[in-house]
Amino acid sequence: MLRIADTRTGRLVEIPSAHRHLLRICVHLPVIDTGIGAVHLRVLLVGDVLARTAELHGLQTFTTLTTPDLPPGQARALDRVMAVLGIHPPATVGAHDPNETARAPADVHVLAHGTCTDAIDGVRIDVGQVSTAPPDEGGPGSSDTVAPEGTDPLAMRMLLLGHAYRTPATVTGAALAEARRALRHWRQLVADWAQEPSRPVPAHVLRQAHAALANDLGVPAVLDLLASVERDTDVPGGAKFETFAYLDRVLGMDLAREVGHEHRMTP
Template identity: 80%
Template sequence: MLRIADAHTGRIVEIPSAHRHLLRICVHLPATDNGIGAVHPRVLLLGDVLARTAELHGVQALTVLTAPDLPQEQVQALDRVMAVLGIRPPATVVAHHPSETSSAPADVHVLAHGTDQQDIVGGVQIAVGQVGTAPPDEGIPGSLDTAPEETDPLAVRMLLLGHAYRTPVMVTGAALAEARRTLRHWRQLVADWAQEPSRPIPADLLRQSHATLADNLGVPAVLDMLRSVETDTDVPAGAKFETFAHLDRVLGLDLAREVGHQRQVTP
């Protein structure tokens, strides 16, 4: 059972309801005059993390995406953004005109903060904070779907995951650089740990991480837990590998990317 703060009522709600093993998620992309905006990837990312968290807890998730009726080039750009950020495609995409309802039956509705909620009926509402970006000359790619490969778009995913989903985020060159450094560092550590004998994830760590994710998607706290595990000498290397690999099922940061590609040491 996951506990989510309902943006509409302010109450904590358990989802899905008792005796159900399917979580229906509806992700609402806001209509803007400029097409795809900075908040769109974050709304999509939150829906992805919610589905991954549900599945980690043994609940099947079904995601529907509702979006304005976009031109074909913007639809293709949206697909590329989802691909580079590691966001799994929704089961169904529903396009609608501005005069039509954007609602679909769901247990949880994920939408940008400030979005009109009048046409949403039933279900818990999750309001995602806005995203601001620094000018491109400060190291921010002008568009995720055209960013060069070396920028590692998953650094954007990590940067966004490092903030509680309700809080606004400013994407800066310095913040992206730090996220890239952390990703490179963790991937190398995971590759090194993979060479050691496997060990089970410590029971208390597994229990705490699952409880943190179930409590209103506490992903930033899980990232902090991984930072602690990284330097904890009481956790064997094999257990560190299993911990990072297990939680990456929700984080989606491709932390095992370098496994099998370790640097060769010359005797």
């Protein structure tokens, strides 16, 4: 059972409703003024993780993306952002007037915190605000929010996934650097574990991961769980590989990127 807290009531709601196997998701992109910013990335990312989690739980998903009426340049930029962040393309994309009621029928609507939208059907989840430190304080500039020069774009994905989706998040140069380091470290470990005999994902790890994801998208708890598996000397390397590869179906951080490549173990 997959449960999401409805922003309007604060209560956990089972989605989709009983006896249905299709989850309809509508992601509402906020107005884009000067460019695609961190808040747009986070709304897109939460919709993507929700769909991935549902599919991991055996559900089919149908995602609709509604956007402001974008000029061609911004539309192309949006496509690029979704591609480099590993966000699966939505089934449909449509423009909308931000002042009008969202009309796309859905089980879950994903919106930026503070979005003024008239009554909508289904569950509403508000994504927390994102702030970025200015460049002179170690933050990414407005034009390189996704991937500052030399930065793996998926470091931004990892950084944002480390915060519960409802809570505010801050993007700084130091935080992105740490996310890059963590991604490199895990990818190198996964490549090493891939050389050992395969072992199944430990049952207790599988239970904890599914429980965390099913309870209002507890992705930060899944990241903590992976860190715990990494340190656990009782878990064989082959089982660690299968665990990281399996949960990366939700995380979308390309953790198996270095498998088959020459590399050295991170100290």
